[in-house]
Amino acid sequence: MKAVSPRLTCYGGVGEIGGNKFLLEDKGSKVLLDFGAGFADGSEYFDTGISPRAVNGAGDLFEFGLLPELPGLYSEKALQNTEVRYAEPDVDAVVLSHYHWDHTGRIGYLDPKIPVYCGETASLIHAAYSESSSSPLDDHVIRKFRTGDRFRIGPMEFVPVHVDHSIPGAYGFVVHTSGGTMAYTGDFRFHGPAGSMTRDFIDAARREKPRLLLTEGTRVQSGDQKANMSESAVMEEATKLVKQSRALVFSTFRGNDVDRINTFHRAAKAAGRRLVVSMKIAILLEKLKPDRRLGVPRVGRDVDVYVRRKKSGRLDDSDYYPWERPFLGRGVSAADVRKKQGEVFLHLEAWNFPELVDIRPERGGTYIHAATEAYNEEGEKEDAVIRNWIEHVGFRYTQLHASGHAPMSEVGELVTGIAPSVVVPIHTEHPRLFKAFKGGKWKLTPPKKGVPLQI
Ligand SMILES: [Zn+2]
Secondary structure (H helix, E strand, O other), X not given: OOOOOOEEEEEEOOOOOEOOEEEEEEOOEEEEEEEOOEOOOOOOOOOOOOOOOXXXXXXXXXXXXXXXXXXXXXXXXXXXXXOOOOOOOXXXXXXXXXXXXXXXXXXXXXXXXXXXXEEHHHHHHHHHHHHHOOOOOOOOOEEEEOOOOOEEEOOEEEEEEEOEOOOOOOEEEEEEEOOEEEEEOOOOEOOOOOHHHHHHHHHHHHHOOOOEEEEEOOXXXXXXXXXXXXXXXXXXXXXXXXXXXXOOEEEEOOOOOHHHHHHHHHHHHHOOOEEEEOHHHHHHHHHHOOOHHHOOOOEOOOEEEEOOOOOOOOXXXXXXXXXXXXXXXXXXXHHHHHHOHHHEEEEOOHHHOOHHHHHOOOOOOEEEEOOOOOOOHHHHHHHHHHHHHHHHOOOEXXXXXXXXXXXXXXXXXXXXXXXXXXXXXXXXXXXXXXXXXXXXXXXXXXXXXXXXXXX
């Protein structure tokens, strides 16, 4: 039988942002690059009120083609109510680019015998989620890597190289197969505090001469290109806003965006205030403390922890989960925030806005919406609700955000910098727009879901 030459099949991230699921095959070895959930996954059938039933494992997702029905991939539990028969794993590993849901979200369905390779920092983020709620990686053996390592899975050699993204521990990869070399960017940007790391990836990838480049293109779009705000510009603006305010300042931002936590900690400090974070952020900061390069603020010394009231009356340890209890002694309550409104910069996720009823802030404070602007109907509805709350408490609404993704022109710089022969755009709604990038002799190959590409 003729040996099949190495190939790559995209099962997600095809014409969509998120949902990255790529299968690499080489001489009988199989590796998944990410196994995430799509942001719009099945939104025609599922929404906030209608969800796939956990009891039906992968069944409700198979129904709508949201997971590939491949043998030797899923756990017995995920398959128990489906027509796919359980088989011993046929896939050797998952290699994870970073710990965002659209890259990790479906790993929980996979056979726990399949190990997950991830960056050292991503494993610490996993540990924080695992302890405070759950993580898709919970049942899997974790093998850690860092930049400078190389590891083999069957005939394939993986070279992970760090990139700058809105979560630490993000990587791109160069993969040497028996038939040629490919590179995968993961998610990247250049305008974060570690922008030079993405340049390191370009340099490393270029040196390894990949034939095929699998690259994200979240912000590749036609028409108006939004101004690209850097994380340092966010810091400057936030510092100004906090300094100007005499009343309470609070902000909504993604709790695992460690750059943002650092940015707002510095802004608060420059304005003589204390940043107060949620318990979920506190446990993440505790887990990331050993990673000195991240330089995260220390819980208790640099930042305080907001303690939500769970019952009326006196605070009692037994009302809180074991992981929450160590923070109670260092906690700040709604009443504490009310007493020191001009001295606090509070992180408050939208779902915690009812805390404002207890805080009863004085009118005239500042709200910083430090998140992506709404891009669909659901997002617009949530935004309207947020604005109603801000108006209700008489605060000023401001928007301040640096994206986790490079703008279109910089995606083009990455492509021409790496100089592959074939470009496969993923994690983008506009794969064909990549042809706007000049300066290379590469061929544009938008992937088709489930159709293999030669490497
Ligand atoms: Zn991401």
